[in-house]
Amino acid sequence: MSRIAVQEERCKGCLLCTTVCPVQIIQQSERINQNGYKVAEVPAASMDKCTGCTSCATICPDVAITVWRSKKPKKAA
């Protein structure tokens, strides 16, 4: 499946990623990183909706998001 990983120690909690996700699965978590920022996350339950479009990573000013995309159009679970 397509998915993203947020490198939490790099996230500054700007939330720009949350505004560009076409399936709106990115949100602010309750976790605070060592710099005091509330980091962005995709709840595990929502990850299967990720399309791997890279919009969140593209707008992330901190290169904190890595994106993988399914090789096949259908989910391979």
Add this chain to the structure above:
Amino acid sequence: MAGKKDKLFVKGNEAIAMGALAAGCKCFFGYPITPQNDIPEFMSKAMVDAGGEFVQAESEVAAANMLLGAGACGIRAMTSSSSPGMSLKQEAISYMAGSEIPAVIVNMNRGGPGLGDIGPAQGDYYQSTRGGGHGDYRLLVLAPASAQEAYDMTFEAFDLAFRYKNPVLILGDAIIGQMKEPITPREPKAVDPNEGGEWRLESTGGKRDHRIIKSLFLMDGELAGQNKKLQAKYDNMQKFVDFESYETKDAELIVVAYGSIGRIAKNAVRALRKKGKKVGLFRPKTLYPFPSVALDKLAKEGKRFLTIEHNLGQMVDDVRLAVRKHADSALFCVYPGNMPSPDDFEAPILKALKGK
């Protein structure tokens, strides 16, 4: 250029340009200002003929910053100007000193302050020897008194700049720049193509870590460390101190003067010697490092001193500091705007000779 060993009859400015080319200078960044225009004019053709780069910059500010860029790449590069233009170059000179970038800068000193005039003067002594821009740094300062010296000092300046990774200043004036004299050119230097290879910017080539040339040091203790390193470098420059000592052995009074004034003073000393006066000349060829040790030695021998300068008295500070344990120095100023002759110096020298 003429064949080696041929005598050439050239202006001091041209001698400087020729000395730079023979030393392997590959980039020249200039801007018009009197009385140094012969240098960029000469370079605009000769540098290109030599396979190098000539840029007439939009300002002295830009020319000095182009020099910074080329120097950071480890290329032998030069700029030239005169007093008002030198004020504008100080920004980049401070950055070059702070970033340890080698470069050669020529100042054909003219009268000041402000626009002043286009005649000779030595009003930029403080600016030249105290750094000139912001922060605590020094340039190696060479002061020629003839076209030949202008050629030779420029020829050697690039080696010194690279040895110390520091800007070197050639401090002449309108007399040195505009006077035509015969010079003997030297065999062109074979510059090591790997000069500066351990620090220069030439891109990583994918083979090494990236290099950063900078003067910003924000981490705790970092800037202090850099300043300590720079001070050690300036201390180390002392070994390149150079001066001319003329008839000083049995002299009771020693005239201290540099550059064109040193040369004029030498004529005055020579004339007075013929009249049996025990006077001598001490002419610093390096203004930084200043030949303090040699002056101190002369002071210890009981000599007295007269500093003659084409300003309101600047080098006299360094002379007094050098001789302070045993002597003092009198001062005779030629005001910038006036042209001195050897005759002008005889009276003040005789007055100082009578002394206390």
Add this chain to the structure above:
Amino acid sequence: MTTKAKAVAPKVAANTASETEELVFDRPESMVDRATHYCPGCHHGIAHRLVAELLDEMDLTKKTIAVSSIGCSVFLYNYIDVDTVEAPHGRAPAVATGVKRARGDKFVFTYQGDGDLASIGMAEIMHAANRGERLTVVFVNNTVYGMTGGQMAPTTLIGQKTTTCPGGRCKDREGSPIRMSEIIAQLGGVVFAARGSLDSVKNIRQAKKYLKKAFEVQEQGLGFSFVELLSGCPTNWRMTPLAANKRITEEMIPYFPLGVYRDSTADGTCGSLVAPAEGGK
């Protein structure tokens, strides 16, 4: 936007690429793996990444010498893995001229903010452009002096409040914001000049195309290339990052229209020319 086609082991723990998925977005190789000092929502990180991606994709990293400027982006050298020299305030185009003249075979770019380039460095940028130096200038315009604490810049919009125009920039007193891309495009040595924006995914992707074109122009030895990037400075705008992006869209882009202002290659790969904007509002 694929920066690395091959699936490499990601840096994030507990995530591994499997046979059914491919890595489609990761840190470009020439971007140093460290946190930046930039504030949350600052667009310098995006601009850095676009430059780094292109250096990798165009195989330029190993032949690049960068010139960093004064402002928040002075630390460019901490983030992009290329030889870098630090220029005095505004002088990056002159320093880069010296670098390129000294090492004509290298890829040379400057990275400058609007205070640096459009105020103190106006003479240097104009003349480097006019000479047609084979350089690329990346110009980050966020309408404010960022590092010094949010003072008025030459690009500050009319009415925008800053620490040195607390009542808002007034046209009669402080003049109108300078449109650099339009000015640069007029100069003789300029081959490519464009203005992009970093406020949306679409605009970021277009901005990368502009940067790519600019890099190609230099690589082909055609002349000077210039890309302006409208960027946000949430901290000094006293806004959230989300509001800052909205401000770019709604206030900056209307005054600083996006598009190509000069393309002497005229190959149309970056779209057609836009007409220069009308005089200051």
